[in-house]
Amino acid sequence: MSNKDIKENISNxxxxxxxxxxxxxxxxxxxxxxxxxxAVNLYNKGVLLKKxxxxKLKEAKKKIDEVKINKEDSIEKK
Structure with a gap:
């Protein structure tokens, strides 16, 4: 499997x-x-999986940071 195919599979x-x-x-x-x-191929795949x-964690943090709780304990988007 090519590096491009691996990246595409990982992105899903x-x-x-x-x-x-x-x-x-x-x-x-x-x-x-x-x-x-x-082992080399697995290492390369592991690096791509880590990235x-x-x-995914950055995206989740961004979504959390965009949410604000107002005085009435309602959720608002920033």
Missing amino acids: LSFEEALEELENITQSFEDGDSTLED HCEQ
Whole structure:
């Protein structure tokens, strides 16, 4: 799978799905059952997954920051 295909697939993942894939990659490294080539490919995919998760967290924080609670405990958008 090309790097472009991997990026496209990752962009369609939710935060939770991407995090689960990162955990699977970590487990694969801990098990030590990958070839060098597979390990490099998994590392590259892990970097892309990490960036995707960071972006999802930034988007969530931005949405939270845009919400304001007024004196009547009603939610307002800033």
